Amino acid sequence: MEEGLVSVDKFGGGSQAYFLTHLHQDHTRGLGAAGGWRHGPLYCSPTTARLLPTRFPGIDASLLRPLAPGASASLSLSSPSSDRPLSLRVTAIPALHCPGSLMYLFRGDLGCMLYTGDFRWELGCDKARRAKQALLDALGGDAVDVLYLDNTYCHPSLNFPPRPIVAEQMVDIIQAHPDHEVIIGVDTLGKEDLLLHISRALKTKIWVWPQRLQTIHLLGIDENHELFTTQTSLTRVRAVPRYSFTIESLEALNTVCPTIGIMPSGIPWLWKSSEGKAKYSGRSPAKSIRCKGRDDGIEMDYDPLSPPKLFEKDSYTLPYSEHACFSELEDFMQTVRPSTVIGIVCSSFCYVNPRHHFRHLFGDNDVHTDRTPVKNKGGDTNNLTPKRRPNGSTTPKERKFRISSSNLYRSKVTMKRKECCGARIDDTEDLIGVA
């Protein structure tokens, strides 16, 4: 689409309308610009609109354009190149990624474009079937010209079960450890359904850090305060920030009381231990994943349907993913049948155009299949081009041990950020120690 019209998950300015798919940090860069958001109308789901002011206090509410799942809005824009008026209709489709997540379907003078944002597509579940119907209704038989696809797990070897199945596995693991404390790694938003399922199945409260509880209540979950708590003494099950969860922190917790850790993650190299050598934080790659340098280069010996195994001492990872797996992407592609596909995630295991993996659906032969590395396509200045994930450089440095952080100097900046972000595992640990 022409530059200067609309931007999705990109908030640097220069567009006439802005769209936010969901409230994860890597999709909101630029939203918190100094002086508050004032580049233009900002479309998002009502749920996202409710959470936005807590993350971006400077936001001007009069610029928010909440769009309910399934709802449409008309946009009157003007072409920056010709000054001619352009008419566009946008429809919000549930993305089933995290609470409030949406896809956006744009139709109008410039053709038909679908931006999925991050999404899941579990057609065994009612919610996903309704989302699919909403998408088919919105398309009205039209073909999608350009699809911007969540290609996070766009590889034939990356398949995992629907979330309810994995949630049940997680309940089984916790039940098998009746005398253990349990910590579960989660993000600032997402996996609420998992925690709810665990809480109800085990009839136990789940500890979350204060800001996480605020988010849960803003989502309208557990308004009677029956399932979640910030009081450590009330439960043995805690949801902690994902990046506080390391082998070292788990070991330290085990010096206080027996504790298991569970990491719900779709990332394949966390799924299986390579003889106890794999680590969350470590230098050696998991041996169960090998890349041969071609698009079919990922091999796995993990069976996501088999019972979860110990990943490392006291630690489990389960393929509970908020991104579509390959078979879901395949159905999605069959449904949408796009002329052009652009992956929105440039990561190492999705380094070809997603369309390459689905060429059998389109009768392509290899000659006509664009196998250009995704990361070489598009440009930073173009709106609606793949988001970029800068690959960190690799200067090896000494490893940090977070767990002894009570001794660590904490800068004022850190403390200030903490006020906004709530507790990390260090505080959890303190609380367990006190309890």
Add this chain to the structure above:
DNA sequence: GCGATCAGCT
């Protein structure tokens, strides 16, 4: 001194 942004890391 402050917030924004970047580099580096998991």
Add this chain to the structure above:
DNA sequence: CACAGCTGATCGC
């Protein structure tokens, strides 16, 4: 490997 995020350093105000 990095799903999304945290931290410390640096820079401009």
